[in-house]
Ligand SMILES: [Fe+2]
């Protein structure tokens with residue numbers, strides 16, 4: 495039965511509408527290996543270079559930390575607070591740029607884990623596997639993204655530490671999953687890529703005053719991420735069915751933790767920013783912790799991956815309790831549908 499996020503028909507897939515126009519001209523129905531082949535081909539005909547395809551030194555692309563285009567919009571959960579609006583214009587712009595640079599730093603550290611995990615994943619693939627070629631295309635693309643993100647961070651002038659020690663420790667574990675538990679690894683991949691993709695697509699669609707440098711970086715990123723998301727989803731659809739009961743249970747219990755952590759990393763200011771700008775605790779509560787709008791946006795960003803988890807049968811009624819406990823369950827959502 496076709497579902498909103500695509501359907502498994504034996505070894506044949508109905509490619510969902512939104513994925514059809516994203517990674518290129520994917521046929522409405524195709525086998526798993528064929529789909530991987532097409533994604534690999536797209537990587538050859540439609541790819542970007544961090545330096546050749548971004549005019550870093552164009553005066554229009556220059557970063558001025560006090561440029562009003564870096565300011566958070568009144569629609570933003572922090573940007574809409576009275577505290578933020580009462581800051582001087584220069585501070586509002588700096589804080590917005592600082593947050594953007596932090597997301598890029600975390601993004602490139604996430605991509606570092608992703609690349610290392612994909613190398614581990616590729617290590618165990620047999621000769622002739624179409625996934626090997628695809629995985630290497632994705633590693634190359636992620637390396638270009640990381641060059642682009644780090645160049646942006648450098649040009650902002652902010653010294654951003656990125657992940658803290660316990661997150662780096664967790665990241666090392668995730669790298670190993672690329673080889674030992676690829677299904678869990680690809681849930682992690684979607685947990686990082688889906689929310690970033692969602693936020694970037696929204697910004698490209700809705701923010702008229704986007705700095706041209708940011709617009710260019712986001713355009714390149716969403717174009718290539720479409721392939722990565724498509725691969726991760728279809729890998730899970732193809733392989734999750736073959737898991738034994740213990741692994742399936744482990745996947746269903748670990749997925750919500752991974753997704754809850756990843757979504758927050760990508761959608762909240764880092765502790766460094768909170769300290770640097772002296773954001774009062776009650777402002778953080780107002781904007782994030784107790785804000786139904788922030789909660790709704792987080793659920794929105796996670797919706798696709800949650801639907802996929804249900805589709806591949808890892809959202810059992812028991813697991814739903816965990817999702818709820820972690821605050822990432824959407825009222826009215828369905829448990830296992832597969
Ligand atoms: Fe990326």
Ligand SMILES: [Fe+2]
Nearest residue numbers: 636687719722
């Ligand atoms: Fe990616």
